[in-house]
Amino acid sequence: MNRLSNKIAIVTGAGSGFGKGIAQRFAAEGARVVVNDIDAENGERVAREIGAHARFVAGDVTKDADVKRMVDTALAGFGGLDVIVNNAGTTHRNQPMLEVSEAQFDRIYEVNVKSLYLTAKHAVPHMRAKRSGVFITIASTAGVRPRPGLTWYNGSKGAAIVTSRSMAAELAKDNIRVNIINPVAGETAMLADFMGEDTPEKRAQFIASVPLGRLSQPSDVATAAVFFASDEASFITGACLEVDGGRCV
């Protein structure tokens, strides 16, 4: 069953981890996908592996011109834009809050929050004109149930959640839906930063805080993203779905 036939999507940060899993699953469900990443090597590889239904756009989600290029590629290259997955994200290493530099703080808010502003700026006019569109924010359980050592990252994800919910309230009249996925710690490149160090003891400690007893996988997040992107979710907006094995219970 192709649940995303004829959909055109942009997935930011799709060269690795959750974004890669989402882009691959979207394509498998029939979507055409603009694969974005700041890391050209990884992003190009993902797009190449997907094949004709993917195009890679190198770019930084904090740069206006780069985000415009992603949207233009969807519109000119594939002929439309239905879904944006705001997945690209960054964090500081797990450490005492006052040891995080101001430059790191600024970068985290730019990548995790300003990206919502820029993608909205370039995509909403088009979505408004056709009276449909979907935004999906990959936030985090960090924004709901924060762990110590990740204070500024946690705050940025809280901001991403509230911003996305506010977008849902404001854009509903245009039939533009905005939903949020909150994954628990997952097996991606970011995990070592979240744990401070990737040791068997640290992993066991994180897993012990997840009632279902494991870390999240890109496929868990991709499954939720397909649902929100599909017409099955046509009456769902402003929802925040924890994909967290019960961590937030």
Ligand SMILES: NC(=O)c1ccc[n+]([C@@H]2O[C@H](COP(=O)([O-])OP(=O)(O)OC[C@H]3O[C@@H](n4cnc5c(N)ncnc54)[C@H](O)[C@@H]3O)[C@@H](O)[C@H]2O)c1
């Ligand atoms: N891994 C986890 O434990 C976890 C848990 C909850 C939420 N998240 C969130 O999931 C999202 C994906 O992270 P991941 O875990 O897959 O990590 P990842 O490092 O595997 O992937 C993140 C990707 O985003 C790209 N990226 C970073 N900054 C960018 C920018 N400015 N412009 C474009 N691309 C950029 C990176 O190059 C990388 O390919 C992030 O928003 C992250 O905060 C991760």
